[in-house]
Every structure is written in structure tokens, then in C-alpha cells.
Amino acid sequence: MSSFKGRFTYSVDNKGRVALPAKLRKSVSTTANESFIVLRGFERCLYIYPQDEWNKLEESIRGLTFSDAQHRFFSRTLLGWATDCQLDSQQRIMLSQEHMEYAGIKNEVLILGVLERIELWDPAIYLEYEKNQPATYETVVERVLKPSP
Amino acid sequence: MSSFKGRFTYSVDNKGRVALPAKLRKSVSTTANESFIVLRGFERCLYIYPQDEWNKLEESIRGLTFSDAQHRFFSRTLLGWATDCQLDSQQRIMLSQEHMEYAGIKNEVLILGVLERIELWDPAIYLEYEKNQPATYETVVERVLKPSP
DNA sequence: ACACGGGTGGGGAAAAGTGGGGAATTAGGG
């Protein structure tokens, strides 16, 4: 089970390549086999799942009822924009033009480790996103880390 | 279960390294495996959790639902500012530039043991914090330790 | 006095991040 964490600002070269931070690479389980799935995330970012974590997600999508129109739309969008990719010999992934456009990523990218997935953001967009949140860091910590009653 | 206690003033060298006090190290359980997680804490300080204590917190983060927008913000914020680190061969941890800036730490640090976690403060900021408390030690005791009605 | 444990500092090897050239593969059009 992955447990990505941390925050990194990396550059995207003009071929669309992004190095995967070494600290995150250490958290990738060996069963993932250097294989990743990139897809549209929520809130204008990209999600990257290692193969093994993706498989779990895929199972829950299979569980959606085929007969529900919204479910069909959801799985079409999710899977339609999902591409799998391998790391190159320098441990980088290559982003497609479409994915970069979706997330507004140009030549800098904010990389977040969020347990089972990695997120890629345009730094400015993330700042904007953060600013629009009603909750502050402290309320977050309080809610999440407070020992349950 | 850890039970850190005590107060230490240590130096931070120009590489951002801080020695973990020997007294605190003795309270780290062996299952933590010399692995720690550093994150932003309340009131401009840093929290350090040994791996095993952190795992308990991580469980509650995993409990957050993927589909709730606020939960997504929570896990991004909390995990984004968390980095794990190992002790080096001199039993030191290395602080990132961002963490030091958040806590205002320069070349001296106040280290507090607070049961399951260790806190790092800039000495001056802690003094300020202490001074701004409306309550005294005694009135706090009264409020905190009074048996609940 | 001296060994020992604990805190502090720095040099250097190794790893990580960044960028680009060029061969191999693929796609498309005549």
C-alpha cells in the first residue's frame, strides 16, 4: 500500500517530461512495476496512480451500475482521459499535451503526495485553490488529527 | 506508545540538521525504525512523529472520502506538508527550507517532548507565544485537569 | 587523567534533478 507524502516543485522540460521525486519513488511498491496511470483529477489537477493502486480504483469503478446514466458518464470521463505510462530511463514520466492543458501546467509543476496517489498542479492554480478554501491549515489538523472521542 | 517529555535547546547547523536529544531517542519505540514524519504544527511550530505514531494518524486520513471536496483539501494540506525522514548516522534529522521558514527557525531550536510527538520551535517565537497566553500555568491546570462534571 | 557518550561541524562521494542530441519507431500523404 502506497503512502505518498510531501510537496515538491519541479520543472517540466519542453518535451513535457517531469521527474518523479526520489522520495515518492521510494514509496512505490515493487508490484507496481514502474507502471503508472495518469488521469484527470478533481479541481484542475492530474492524478497519477501506480499500477497496483489503480487496480483497486478500477475495481470500484467496475462496481458502478451500468444502467445509471451518471455512472456511465463518470466512467467514460475517467477512463477516457486515463493513459498509462512507464518511467523513462531517467525516472521521468511524460505528460501529454491534453493533460497539461487540462491542468494548466506549463514549465513548472507542483507535485503533491496524497497517500495512494500523486497529484500534479500548476503552482499558481494551486495557490488560487488554497485561497478559496474556507478551512485553514489549523482547522484541518484539528479535524483530522484530533483523537476520536 | 511513545511518551516524550522534556525541553532542550539545540543548534541547527547551516545544512538544516538538528540532533535528536538522546533522552527523546530512548523513548522512540523500536518499531518506528528510526523513521520520522515532520509536518507543520499548530502555532508556528513543527511536529515530529515517529513512524509508528504517525501510522495511527494516517489511518484517520485514509478514512476521509475521496469524493468529498473538503476531505480532498484536508488530505492535500496535511500530507503536502508532511515529509518523512530518517536519522543520519549521527542521529540527526534534516529540516527542509520550507519547514524552517514556516516555524521561523534559524540556527537555534527549542525541542519539546509532548507525549506522542516532538515539537520544534524558534526560541523567540515560543517565548512570545508563552507571553501571549491569557491563562497562567495554575489557571490552566484548573481548567484542564478538573474532573468533568 | 582518561575513556565515553553526546552534541556540532565540514569534506567528499554518490544520488538526484535538468536539459539536449540523435536513433528508432510511428503516422500520414503522395
Added chain:
DNA sequence: CCCTAATTCCCCACTTTTCCCCACCCGTGT
């Protein structure tokens, strides 16, 4: 079917950061 253009990907090279190791200092207890 072949030629050309574009894309992919492998490899090399350079810079920066990380981390391993050694050395020192200073109390304390023997």
C-alpha cells in the same frame, strides 16, 4: 508502397543536493 515528418525514447552531460563518514569539543563518571 515509399518517402517524409513527427513523436518517442534512449543515452550522455552537467549542476545541485543529499548523505555518509570522519573529526572535534566538552561535559561526566571512573
